Amino acid sequence: MSIEITKVGKRFGDFVALDDVSVDIPTGQLTALLGPSGGGKSTLLRIIAGLETADSGSVRIEGTEATHLPPQKRNVGFVFQHYAAFKHMTVAKNVAFGLEIRKRPKDEVQRRVAELLDLVHLSQFAHRLPSQLSGGQRQRMALARALAVEPNVLLLDEPFGALDAKVRKELRDWLRRLHDEVHVTTVFVTHDQEEALEVADKIVVINDGRIEQIGTPDELYDKPGNDFVMSFLGPVTTLDGHLVRPHDIDLSDDDKVAGSVPGVITRLVRIGFEVRLHVRTDNEPDVLVTMTRTHARGLEAGSKVWLVPTKGARTVPTLDRREPAAAG
Amino acid sequence: MANPHLREPVAVRWLLRVVAIGYVFMLVAWPTSLIARNTFADGMTGLRTALDDPIVQHSLQMTAIVALSAVVINTVFGVGISLLLVRYDFPGKRVLSALIDLPMSVSPIVVGLALLLVYSGSYGWFGQGLEEAGIQVVFATPGMVMATVFVALPLVIREVVPVLHEIGDEQEQAARSLGANAVQTFRRITLPSIKWAVVYGVVLSLARSLGEYGAVKVVSGNIAHQTQTATLVVEQKYQNFEQTTAYSTAFLLAAAAVLCLVVVSVLRPKEEKS
Secondary structure, eight states, X not given: OOEEEEEEEEEETTEEEEEEEEEEEOTTOEEEEEOOTTSSHHHHHHHHHTSSXXXXXXXXXXXXXXXXXXXXXXXXXXXXXXXXXXXXXXXXXXXXXXXXXXXXXXXXXXXXHHHHHHHTTOGGGTTSOGGGSOHHHHHHHHHHHHHHTOOSEEEEESTTTTSOHHHHHHHHHHHHHHHHHHOOEEEEEESOHHHHHHHOSEEEEEETTEEEEEEOHHHHHHSOSSHHHHHHSSOOEEXXXXXXXXXXXXXXXXXXXXXXXXXXXXXXXXXXTEEEEEEEOSSSSOEEEEEEHHHHTTOOTXXXXXXXXXXXXXXXXXXXXXXXXSOO | OOOGGGSOOHHHHHHHHHHHHHHHIIIIIHHHHHHHHHHTTTTTHHHHHHHHOHHHHXXXXXXXXXXXXXXXXXXXXXXXXXHHHHHOOOTTHHHHHHHHHHHHHSOXXXXXXXXXXXXXXXXXXXXXXXXXXXXOOTTSHHHHHHHHHHHXXXXXXXXXHHHHHHHOSHHHHHHHHTTOOHHHHIIXXXXXXXXXXXXXXXXXXXXXXXXXXXXXXXXXXXXXXTTOOHHHHHHHHHHTTOHHHHHHHHHHHXXXXXXXXXXXXXXXXXXHHO
């Protein structure tokens, strides 16, 4: 295990950012810390980097006890959401920073910087200042700078959060390919479930300072441990007291399927190939059903329909947590 | 530029300009230019007389020593206190921040008296002890430097603090995670980022220190050839009807301050273009 986090707790005043969190992050993989804002995922990343200290618990990096090590002794690379570019230095100088601090010989620094700039496709910008780069380029520079010191682990805090949607998608692909090339243990924080599902080998879902579930993207999507994980990883709707994905609902115009729930279509929205139906049943709120254009042919607002989860679809009872104190 | 539709009518704009320029002219430019006119009323004779006067010579030297020492001290502590205020949380932080503004609101003469109460050899709290140890504070250079440091204390801090806030601490954290220790981070990352704020603070402090009068007058004892600074000489010469010398010395003080500001404004745009 590359990073072992054991019973880490952290408070900011009365606010509990992390509550007894334990997680092991495997070597060489790309792990996502996924969760809503304020859930504690960035705090956990900053504790791994040493930029924040844990109130309790311990952190080991590559087998070394690191709980009380200052950040400069942990040999981690950290990439910030807002790049944290050294504004007064050129791109090349930014990348060289860690190596110069380590007093590496000049020719080695030059060679390594050239290599890394090539890796992040910024060779032609070596002598520019960060202010002359686009957001995506700045973030690639920050990544090269973090990789320059050959860190044991690479930590990325919402690395694409400040970029526009298109660049974000490009960089996401690029990060995955880069990781396949470099194989450094990487942990990145995101609140975007699509990003986590697409890029990560393993996802740790964090909410309210606690870990909700750990697993591969497939495991989390197909077998969410609770309603939070299920609803965070993709769209959900409530059918007959169960959370179910809107595309996992079968719709028929008769009640022949056992357990199907009757309802009336109240609204029908078409977005390209996809059709979204709002179906009013006996329970509030309306059930959301998505299907392709072909399947929705012939349906219109006012049609009477019967709904049932598709065979084999994952459903989670909604009352899991909202039951007041009965569970505890 | 502002949206033309949102601008005031032409007449209002001209009125505002005339009022602003007239105000600054009557209050600052005209009186200051009169000093220069009086200095050079007889060509260079006035300046020459002043510079040949040993009392003036010594006072200029004192002013240089006191002002430069005060600026160095205020720069070092100013940057240190700014970092403390912006980057760290500690009990009493707001009190410290308020105290730093005190020299701005308190009359320098009060500062002088306060320092006397603490460091005076005959009745100060520390004064006697220090004097027995052979350290003369009041009526000597250390006291004058202290008084000057006191009055110019907030200038560096008030320039540096907003810039530190603005740059945030992510660059510093990035440097730390790349292996830099605190000193390396400060030298390579923080200092270059706040460089211009420090330069501005230094220039303002220098101008303020050169011109300090009240506090220095109280703690120096105003002894010619010993503890008299240029501002004290100006007042004394003026009282003694040596107007030309007074104007000339005053002119030198004003010129030094203006020179500081000019040097900075010449340097600064070059830096931003690169």
